[in-house]
Every structure is written in C-alpha cells, then in structure tokens.
Amino acid sequence: MKIIDAHNHPDWLGIDLPRFLKNMDEYGIDKTWLLGWECPRNEYHDGTPSVVAGPLLGVSTGPIPFARCVSYAERAPERFILGYAPDPRDEDACRKLCAAKEIYGAKICGEAKWRMMYNNPDCLRLFRTAGRLKMPVTMHFGYDLQFTYEDRRREWFGGTIDTLEDVLRSCPDTKFLGHAPGFWVHISDDELWKGCEYPENAPVIRDGRIAQLLRKYPNLFCDISAGSGLYALSRDPGHAKDFILEFQDRILYARDCFHNRHQDFINSLELPEAVLAKLYHGNAERLLEE
Ligand SMILES: [Zn+2]
DSSP states (O other): OOOEEEEEOTTGGGOOHHHHHHHHHHTTOOEEEEEOBOOOGGGOSOOOTTTOSTTTTTOSSOSBOHHHHHHHHHHSTTTEEEEOOOOTTSTTHHHHHHHHHHHHOOOBEEEEOOSSBTTSHHHHHHHHHHHHTTOOEEEEOBOTTSOOOTTSOOOOBBOOHHHHHHHHHHOTTSOEEEESHHHHGGGSSSSGGGTOSSOOSOOOOSSOHHHHHHHHOTTEEEEOOHHHHHHHHHTSHHHHHHHHHHTTTSEEOOOSSSOOHHHHHHHHTOOOHHHHHIIIIIHHHHHHHO
16 A cells, blocks of 8 residues: 655654665655754754754754755655745745745645744734645644743643634635644543643543544644654544544544554554555545645
8 A cells, every 4th residue: 555654854863864765665655745844943942963953954944944855855756745834933934835835846834833823923824825825734733741840941832722723714725734742632522631741541532622623624634643643543442443434534644753653553443445545645645636
C-alpha cells in the first residue's frame, strides 16, 4: 500500500536527509509532507541541534527554516511535499505564503505553531489566504502544562479547543488539520485536559469535542502524528476503531518522528483495506487536490 507521512520536518531530532530517506524506505513510506516551523527564538524552549537546526545555522526566522524543507525537496523531489507557515506577525506573511507556492510548489501551510491565539486577526488573514491558495493548514495546539516549574513560563500554543472552533467557523473555505496535545486530548469528553497532556490507558468517553467539531465543521481533519495522536487512539483501541471508521475521510497518517508505532497501532485494529487506504494516502492526496 502507498503510504504518505503527512507530518515531518527536515533535520528534525538530529536526522539528516540520507537517514531520513533510509527511515522512510524502512517503513514503506513513499512521500512525506515536510513542514517548516517559523517563529521567534523566545517561542520555543529547545534550540539544540539534536532537536532543531535553525539556531545551529544562525537562521533567525525559526527553529525549522523553510529553506531546509526546500533543500530536501531539491535533493529528493519525488519523496517530499513542502509545507510552509510564515509567522503571521510578519507584515509580508501572506505574500510569503503565495511565493512559497508559486516559486517552490509548497502545498501545505504548516506547521502553524506559535504562542498566540490562532483566532487573532493576523492568523485568520493568513489562514484565509491559505484557503484561497488551496493549502490545508496544519495547526499545533498545546495547553500550558508542558513545564510544571512554578517560576517558568509554560509552553502553550494556539489557544484552546474553543479557539479552534472559532477558527473553523471564521475560515469555512480553509481546510485545517488538528495536531498536538491540545487538540488530541479532546478526543475524550472528560476533563483530563486540565492536568495532563498525554492521557494514557484512560478509556475514552465518547463524543468528545473532536468528534463534535468533525461532525459540525467539514473543514476539520485530524493529523495523528506524534505521541499526542498515537496515545489519543491507543489509550482506548475499541474507541479508536469506531472513531476511525466514523471519520475515515478526515484522518491522516502522520508521524512527526521517525519510529513506526503509528503504523503498528493502525495495523493492529484490523480495519478494512479501503479505510486503511484513505488513512495512509487517500485523504492526504484528496486534501491537496481540492
Ligand atoms: Zn507540532
């Protein structure tokens, strides 16, 4: 089966291009959506080269410069689809997004990962531009739980699940992919999100906010990458199977890392072949066609 990883990054977690390609081959991944991450240095805590390369390269636009995505795609054009999300506070953000599409063929607006509420006017303008350009937006959400030191600023991104709803309502012509702990914790209709980013082995209470939003807003899709997507599904495999079957047209296989646990879990659910084909490539392809 053809497989598209709908969320990964260049030079991410210390992995260079040759190792990235070897890793894709090892797990049968044909193509990867290669996303940048651009924001000021004070918006992310870990700038070491074993995580992101931006500071090592002296790049001021952010931890994962779009230039590195372009570099990968130029060296292995058949294997990568480019994503770029300029900092919406940049005066030229919308023009940069257009140029990334026109000059470099970027197809995704991502990764949106900034310490701001995503329903602010600058973000909405960029997201609407992405909609006009037919570029889906990959959004990282996180509550302020990541660091528990009382005297340190906490690492939140994007706002709350209500912020997401406001964005979906405000930009009906833009397609969005929900991603990261602040999104996936809402798979369950409980209050664990107030104190825990990655609830594990906690049975899901059905019809959480994600299911509610998927039913209400046709422009929402789910990116199952990273621990957040994996744990949200694997914490309750019975629920995961029903969730995937109900929203089989709205869920994309994605990693944001280099292990194979997402495939291992999906393949353990004994889903129909046609549903697997949507998860592994069909939904990703359809999102970029529309
Ligand atoms: Zn992310």
